[in-house]
Amino acid sequence: MNRTARLVVLLVTALVLGGIAVGATLHAAGRAAEKDRQQAGGPAVTPGRVRLDDPHRALFRNMAWGPHRDEITAVPDDRLAGPRTSSGVRCLRFHASAGTGVCLRAVHGQLRDTYRAVVLDDRLRERRHYELAGTPTRARVSPSGRTVAWTVFVSGDSYAGTAFSTRTSVLDTRSWHLDANLETYALSIDGRRVHTADINVWGVTFADDDHFYATVATGGRTYLVRGDRTARTLRALHRNVECPSLSPDGTRIAYKKRVAGADPDAPWRLYVLDLRTLRETATGEHRNIDDQAVWRDDHTLVYSLPGDYGSDLWTVPSDGTGTPHRLVGAALAPAFIR
Missing domain, CATH: 1.20.5 (Single alpha-helices involved in coiled-coils or other helix-helix interfaces)
Structure with a gap:
C-alpha cells in the first residue's frame, strides 16, 4: 500500500x-x-391539537424543561397529572373561557425583550395583539369570552413592597374597544371620590362582560373594588384584598390577604370573602401565596407555589376545611373550561 x-x-x-x-x-x-426526567417526575409532553372550547380538558402553561416549556398544554380534566398535549403556543400568563384565550408573551429582540398581549380563538390562533408597557403578571377572560383583561408591571416586579407601578387594561373582543389603563376610571372609597396620583389597579376578575372586581392600591392600603365598564367607575367594597378571583356562582372572592406579623417579603395568606356578608374565611393553606387563585369549581381553589420546575399547582377547599395538596407539578396559569 x-x-x-x-x-x-x-x-x-x-x-x-x-x-x-x-x-x-x-x-x-x-x-x-x-x-x-423520569427521576425528577417530569411529565410526558407531546405536540397535538389543543382547543379552548373542550369542557373535558384543563389548560395550563407547561413548566417542565424541554422543547415544550412555556407552551399551553391540555390534560384530561379528571386526570390533571396525565400526559400533556402541547399546543406550540408559548405564554408567560394565560387564561381562557368560552373559546377565547388571552396570552401574555415575550417577544425576544436583539437588544431587549418586549411583551405582547395576544387574543386567541378557540384553536389558539391569533385574532389581535397589543404591545404591553411592562412585564406580564395577571390575565383573565370573562365567562362569556367577550371581554379580556391583563395587568403588567410598569416598574418594579413584586407586589410585596411599595416600589412598583402597574397598568391594567380591559378589552372588548367584539368592538375591539380597549380601556388601556383602568386608573382613568372614577374611583370612590367610602363614598368619596379619590384623585390621588398613587393609584394602582391590578388583578381583574370578571362577573360578566361589563362588571368586574379588582384590587386598587392607594395611600398605602389595598381595596377590593367593583368595576363598571359602561360607567367607567371603581367602587371600593373591602380593605386588604389583593388579586381577587370570583367564584363561579358569583358569591365569593378568593384573594391574597396581608397578615400581621408575616415576613414583609412573604406577607400573604389565601382567604375567601363572602360578598353578601363581607365575612372573611382563612383557607387551610398557611404558606405565602403570590398568585391570583382559580376556582376549579364552587368549592375548590387552585393556585401556584414554587416547585422544582419553577411552579406547581396546589389545591385547597374554599371553606376553610381540609389541607392543601399538590394537584400537578411543573404547571402555571390554569384554566378550567366550563
Whole structure:
C-alpha cells in the first residue's frame, strides 16, 4: 500500500470512529436526560391539537424543561397529572373561557425583550395583539369570552413592597374597544371620590362582560373594588384584598390577604370573602401565596407555589376545611373550561 492509500485509510477510519463517538455521546446524553426526567417526575409532553372550547380538558402553561416549556398544554380534566398535549403556543400568563384565550408573551429582540398581549380563538390562533408597557403578571377572560383583561408591571416586579407601578387594561373582543389603563376610571372609597396620583389597579376578575372586581392600591392600603365598564367607575367594597378571583356562582372572592406579623417579603395568606356578608374565611393553606387563585369549581381553589420546575399547582377547599395538596407539578396559569 502506497503512502496516499494509507492516508486515505487513516482519514476514513478517523471519520468513522469520530461519527461513532459523536453518536454514542448523543445517545448517552439522550438517555441521561430521559433518566433525569423520569427521576425528577417530569411529565410526558407531546405536540397535538389543543382547543379552548373542550369542557373535558384543563389548560395550563407547561413548566417542565424541554422543547415544550412555556407552551399551553391540555390534560384530561379528571386526570390533571396525565400526559400533556402541547399546543406550540408559548405564554408567560394565560387564561381562557368560552373559546377565547388571552396570552401574555415575550417577544425576544436583539437588544431587549418586549411583551405582547395576544387574543386567541378557540384553536389558539391569533385574532389581535397589543404591545404591553411592562412585564406580564395577571390575565383573565370573562365567562362569556367577550371581554379580556391583563395587568403588567410598569416598574418594579413584586407586589410585596411599595416600589412598583402597574397598568391594567380591559378589552372588548367584539368592538375591539380597549380601556388601556383602568386608573382613568372614577374611583370612590367610602363614598368619596379619590384623585390621588398613587393609584394602582391590578388583578381583574370578571362577573360578566361589563362588571368586574379588582384590587386598587392607594395611600398605602389595598381595596377590593367593583368595576363598571359602561360607567367607567371603581367602587371600593373591602380593605386588604389583593388579586381577587370570583367564584363561579358569583358569591365569593378568593384573594391574597396581608397578615400581621408575616415576613414583609412573604406577607400573604389565601382567604375567601363572602360578598353578601363581607365575612372573611382563612383557607387551610398557611404558606405565602403570590398568585391570583382559580376556582376549579364552587368549592375548590387552585393556585401556584414554587416547585422544582419553577411552579406547581396546589389545591385547597374554599371553606376553610381540609389541607392543601399538590394537584400537578411543573404547571402555571390554569384554566378550567366550563
